[in-house]
Amino acid sequence: MKFPLGTISQFTPYGKGKLITEIDEIFEVLEVLEATTDNYEVSYKQQWESFPEEYSLKMIKGIVAFEIIVTDLQAKKKLIQNKTIVEKNIKKL
Known part of the structure; x- marks a missing residue:
């Protein structure tokens, strides 16, 4: 069986905003x-x-218009594997 693989990347900036x-x-x-x-x-x-x-x-x-001075940047990367409903239910048995 083949399982499609993929990755999800998420970047979350934190900082102080200012209206121009x-x-x-x-x-x-x-x-x-x-x-x-x-x-x-x-x-x-x-x-x-x-x-x-x-x-x-x-x-x-x-x-x-606004400006954001980024003080912290957090990143996450996650490997995902898509499975069918049947395959997900097999683990529950």
Whole structure:
């Protein structure tokens, strides 16, 4: 019998969060937003640039930016083995 194997990785960061609300910091947020769009949403960038400036500013105001300073990062890795219900019940007998 073959049993499908797999692994699960879990990373849990702990730290202190901070909302970004200062004007100077908002410009940094816009830079991060542009870089993220360039990297992950290339097709959306053209659409975004075609929007009127007033509309774009309204959209940007709807973004809640935050920063997390990670003080602890915990990781777990687990090997899993998928079994059928019949196979699981055999152990109970």
